[in-house]
Amino acid sequence: MVKPVIAPSILSADFSNLGCECHKMFKLRADWVHIDVMDGHFVPNLTMGPPIISSLRKAVPRGQKDGQTTHFFDCHMMVANPEQWVPEVAKAGGDQYTFHYEATKDPVKLVKLIKSHGLKAACAIKPGTSVEVLYPLADKLDMALVMTVEPGFGGQKFMADMMPKVEALRAKFPNLDIQVDGGLGKETIGVAADAGANVIVAGSSVFGAEDPGEVIQFLRDTVQDSLKKKGLLDE
Numbered sequence: 001m002v003k004p005v006i007a008p009s010i011l012s013a014d015f016s017n018l019g020c021e022c023h024k025m026f027k028l029r030a031d032w033v034h035i036d037v038m039d040g041h042f043v044p045n046l047t048m049g050p051p052i053i054s055s056l057r058k059a060v061p062r063g064q065k066d067g068q069t070t071h072f073f074d075c076h077m078m079v080a081n082p083e084q085w086v087p088e089v090a091k092a093g094g095d096q097y098t099f100h101y102e103a104t105k106d107p108v109k110l111v112k113l114i115k116s117h118g119l120k121a122a123c124a125i126k127p128g129t130s131v132e133v134l135y136p137l138a139d140k141l142d143m144a145l146v147m148t149v150e151p152g153f154g155g156q157k158f159m160a161d162m163m164p165k166v167e168a169l170r171a172k173f174p175n176l177d178i179q180v181d182g183g184l185g186k187e188t189i190g191v192a193a194d195a196g197a198n199v200i201v202a203g204s205s206v207f208g209a210e211d212p213g214e215v216i217q218f219l220r221d222t223v224q225d226s227l228k229k230k231g232l233l234d235e
Helices: 015-027 048-058 082-092 107-116 160-172 189-195 211-232
Strands: 005-008 031-038 072-078 096-100 120-125 143-149 178-182 199-204
Touching: 005 178, 005 211, 015 031, 015 048, 015 107, 031 048, 048 072, 048 082, 048 107, 072 082, 082 096, 082 107, 096 107, 096 143, 107 120, 143 160, 160 178, 160 189, 189 211, 199 211
Parallel strands: 005 031, 005 199, 031 072, 072 096, 096 120, 120 143, 143 178, 178 199
Antiparallel strands: none
């Protein structure tokens, strides 16, 4: 049983005003913010790293007075040496560390390292990687990420042919958080939700919308309805 989780990607936010942009997303009832860390090696783009995560954590603390707001930082590490950055991201205030299967020689050891630093552990696969590599890891992971674009840049077109991977994961692991990332918006959420994805990363479709809150709610409602029909909704 799983819940809908909507995670706007701040790769599409106003970089001159990231703290306010994160606060805005949480006020609009986003569950997480998705932070894309790129090193220019694993992917050809450079974005942000632990110093920015640390600054954001100071601007967006984990809890508020009611103790209810977690302000969850979902850190997607598109880096060539993911082991190197685990302590830094933990220290900076990340909550979940998503590494790429393609970037490590020992994913099981890396998962243990991530969890030893108090972070949730997730593993991502690129479009060209078989979903079967996740099967031996799934019971050790907090989340699996199926990329629906080639990692490295925002604003790409959603790859619907990745949905059989999501379907296969959901059939085998009904209680696993399954994230999709790339090209998600109102036009594509139905396909992803029907396949069984429950954690939705959305960048330009949220930050570029006239009413970002309405888009977030639409994404959540679509995922919730699909999970309920499948008998997978954690209520």
